[in-house]
Amino acid sequence: MKEGTVNRRVIVSERPRYAIPTANVFSVTESPVPKIGDRQVLIRTTWLGLDPYLYGRVKRVSSQSSPVQLGQVMVGPTVGRVVASHHPAFAEGDLVQGFWGWQDYFLSDGSRIMKIDPEIPRPSYVLGAFGISGFGAYIAINEYLRVQPGEVLTFGAALGGLGQMIGQIGKMRGAHTIGGAGGPEKCKFAVEELGFDVCLDRRAEDFHDRCLEEFGRAGVDCYAMAAGGRVFRAALPNFNLNARIAVCGLMAFYGMVTLPSGPDMTMAVFNEINLKRLSINGLVTMDWMGTPLHDQFKKDMKEWILGGKIRPVEHVVDGLENAPDGLQGLFEGRNFGKAVVRVAD
Amino acid sequence: MKEGTVNRRVIVSERPRYAIPTANVFSVTESPVPKIGDRQVLIRTTWLGLDPYLYGRVKRVSSQSSPVQLGQVMVGPTVGRVVASHHPAFAEGDLVQGFWGWQDYFLSDGSRIMKIDPEIPRPSYVLGAFGISGFGAYIAINEYLRVQPGEVLTFGAALGGLGQMIGQIGKMRGAHTIGGAGGPEKCKFAVEELGFDVCLDRRAEDFHDRCLEEFGRAGVDCYAMAAGGRVFRAALPNFNLNARIAVCGLMAFYGMVTLPSGPDMTMAVFNEINLKRLSINGLVTMDWMGTPLHDQFKKDMKEWILGGKIRPVEHVVDGLENAPDGLQGLFEGRNFGKAVVRVAD
Numbered sequence: 145m146k147e148g149t150v151n152r153r154v155i156v157s158e159r160p161r162y163a164i165p166t167a168n169v170f171s172v173t174e175s176p177v178p179k180i181g182d183r184q185v186l187i188r189t190t191w192l193g194l195d196p197y198l199y200g201r202v203k204r205v206s207s208q209s210s211p212v213q214l215g216q217v218m219v220g221p222t223v224g225r226v227v228a229s230h231h232p233a234f235a236e237g238d239l240v241q242g243f244w245g246w247q248d249y250f251l252s253d254g255s256r257i258m259k260i261d262p263e264i265p266r267p268s269y270v271l272g273a274f275g276i277s278g279f280g281a282y283i284a285i286n287e288y289l290r291v292q293p294g295e296v297l298t299f300g301a302a303l304g305g306l307g308q309m310i311g312q313i314g315k316m317r318g319a320h321t322i323g324g325a326g327g328p329e330k331c332k333f334a335v336e337e338l339g340f341d342v343c344l345d346r347r348a349e350d351f352h353d354r355c356l357e358e359f360g361r362a363g364v365d366c367y368a369m370a371a372g373g374r375v376f377r378a379a380l381p382n383f384n385l386n387a388r389i390a391v392c393g394l395m396a397f398y399g400m401v402t403l404p405s406g407p408d409m410t411m412a413v414f415n416e417i418n419l420k421r422l423s424i425n426g427l428v429t430m431d432w433m434g435t436p437l438h439d440q441f442k443k444d445m446k447e448w449i450l451g452g453k454i455r456p457v458e459h460v461v462d463g464l465e466n467a468p469d470g471l472q473g474l475f476e477g478r479n480f481g482k483a484v485v486r487v488a489d
Numbered sequence: 490m491k492e493g494t495v496n497r498r499v500i501v502s503e504r505p506r507y508a509i510p511t512a513n514v515f516s517v518t519e520s521p522v523p524k525i526g527d528r529q530v531l532i533r534t535t536w537l538g539l540d541p542y543l544y545g546r547v548k549r550v551s552s553q554s555s556p557v558q559l560g561q562v563m564v565g566p567t568v569g570r571v572v573a574s575h576h577p578a579f580a581e582g583d584l585v586q587g588f589w590g591w592q593d594y595f596l597s598d599g600s601r602i603m604k605i606d607p608e609i610p611r612p613s614y615v616l617g618a619f620g621i622s623g624f625g626a627y628i629a630i631n632e633y634l635r636v637q638p639g640e641v642l643t644f645g646a647a648l649g650g651l652g653q654m655i656g657q658i659g660k661m662r663g664a665h666t667i668g669g670a671g672g673p674e675k676c677k678f679a680v681e682e683l684g685f686d687v688c689l690d691r692r693a694e695d696f697h698d699r700c701l702e703e704f705g706r707a708g709v710d711c712y713a714m715a716a717g718g719r720v721f722r723a724a725l726p727n728f729n730l731n732a733r734i735a736v737c738g739l740m741a742f743y744g745m746v747t748l749p750s751g752p753d754m755t756m757a758v759f760n761e762i763n764l765k766r767l768s769i770n771g772l773v774t775m776d777w778m779g780t781p782l783h784d785q786f787k788k789d790m791k792e793w794i795l796g797g798k799i800r801p802v803e804h805v806v807d808g809l810e811n812a813p814d815g816l817q818g819l820f821e822g823r824n825f826g827k828a829v830v831r832v833a834d
Contacts, residue, residue: 372756403756406748408748409753410755418773421773426763
């Protein structure tokens with residue numbers, strides 16, 4: 145790393161040929177650090193946030209937003225430090241957040257960056273707890289799941305950015321929290337460190353028996369879907385009357401090359417929706433940015449984190465050059481917590 | 490028919506061996522007309538209502554309600570005339586409705602029968618327009634679809650009990666109504682007589698081209714599911730952002746012996762729910778009986794029918810002995826309107 149003279153940028157060099165992002169998709173280029181002009185801000189990237197939806201932006205046809213063009217810098221949420229400023233609103237040393245993507249340096253006109261609240265204990269938290277993971281969980285619970293004390297709240301990817309927040313906020317609300325995760329270490333952590341009532345290991349041999357036992361006890365009242373994989377399929381026949389499902393993401397679907405083989409369960413699922421009077425809502429966190437709920441969320445989350453009620457768990461990947469592998473790791477379930485990349489201190 | 494001395498009863502004699510109800514399931518028995526006792530009412534059945542959900546009650550395991558025991562009278566909504574009364578609340582000649590099932594005569598203690606509003610122009614309307622078909626449509630539109638003027642409202646089985654009401658209430662609300670039905674006669678009737686904007690013939694060779702054309706124009710904002718068959722599958726990729734789906738029934742599913750072959754589209758559907766921010770709600774009309782909404786519905790529906798704004802379309806099957814074939818006809822799409830059985834005048 146030649147700090148100060150070279151700007152490394154991770155570009156999208158090839159469209160994906162595989163269901164999960166692999167090394168061939170990205171390449172690192174080097175260019176001079178851009179020269180700062182009038183009313184501009186030069187930012188040194190310190191953190192990147194890795195989210196499953198980013199992989200969608202790499203594909204030729206992106207369903208959520210326009211795809212990143214070949215040869216362009218990979219997009220993504222970012223945190224950085226102002227190293228030079230010719231802009232009245234920003235000063236050297238300010239910590240800022242934005243969406244300038246996978247590069248060491250970024251020259252901003254000040255329009256799409258925001259200073260980070262200095263009371264937030266770790267700047268990288270704006271990428272997870274205060275970012276779309278935390279806010280997504282907050283929207284799901286408040287607007288769609290309306291979790292009541294004593295209700296059973298279920299979710300997969302219990303240590304992922306979204307799942308860890310769903311479980312912790314749900315627990316505060318008095319829910320009986322049943323998470324799912326891949327592997328015994330994650331499940332142990334989810335129960336012992338995050339206080340979830342149960343964590344089902346979707347890789348364990350007795351996964352189905354454990355699901356029958358846990359879901360059979362009192363059914364499922366609320367489901368926050370982040371992955372839509374085995375935990376959801378196990379929960380599906382166990383929904384209680386008037387249960388609610390918030391569809392936040394489908395990690396398990398994004399990585400599919402072909403649709404799963406049959407039979408086609410769609411109509412059986414709609415029959416469950418009918419008979420159980422289920423309420424299912426899709427949500428995209430971006431829609432809620434800048435709403436009064438967003439302000440309330442930031443206030444609440446800060447209070448919870450400073451008060452020790454919410455504990456964000458981060459999985460730190462070191463080095464900009466390892467961002468592609470970090471993204472791939474999300475799809476392989478290698479992350480132990482919300483995945484972030486440390487680019488510089 | 491030996492009116493006055495013999496009570497014919499259609500009993501469930503065998504569990505279904507086929508996906509749709511067939512003749513072997515039912516048989517007709519004869520017994521004497523019951524003798525009226527103190528505080529009892531003797532009713533002559535005049536009309537039966539046929540609804541798809543009734544077939545569920547015949548199966549060994551019924552998901553909605555307890556199954557009818559073998560040898561017992563087939564259940565179902567009924568209309569009748571009081572032929573003798575020893576009950577202070579009912580007089581000879583009163584028209585009443587209830588759920589006493591498929592038999593010529595019924596002896597009631599007055600507890601689960603109700604006098605029919607004399608302003609309703611045809612008593613059989615209480616089985617359709619004023620029954621679960623009409624009320625189901627009313628709940629779907631008011632509580633879940635919240636149809637706005639100019640929005641595209643889609644539904645299958647356009648002439649069925651539910652579909653004909655969805656389309657007509659939706660039309661009053663200013664929606665662009667796209668129904669689906671089996672065969673050109675039904676489609677012609679739906680457009681020319683009921684005023685739906687479009688009716689797609691799911692049996693026509695150009696069905697898919699017509700769907701592409703109609704759904705492609707402005708997408709789909711609201712879907713009322715009664716069948717969940719071809720029309721729904723064609724609408725699915727065409728939902729607009731924030732579209733709503735009310736899952737009222739799954740006629741196309743009830744008649745299945747095996748699930749459709751793959752691939753399993755479930756997760757692809759949930760991905761649509763997520764990206765399109767869909768809102769999907771299951772509803773069972775029975776849940777809403779006796780609520781303030783039910784009172785409002787009865788008031789509104791009477792006003793609409795007396796004012797000529799809603800035109801109920803009935804498919805009349807003649808004779809109690811033909812009720813089994815009438816029920817089978819529902820699953821074969823033979824009914825041209827809400828199916829009712831005329832048992833006596």
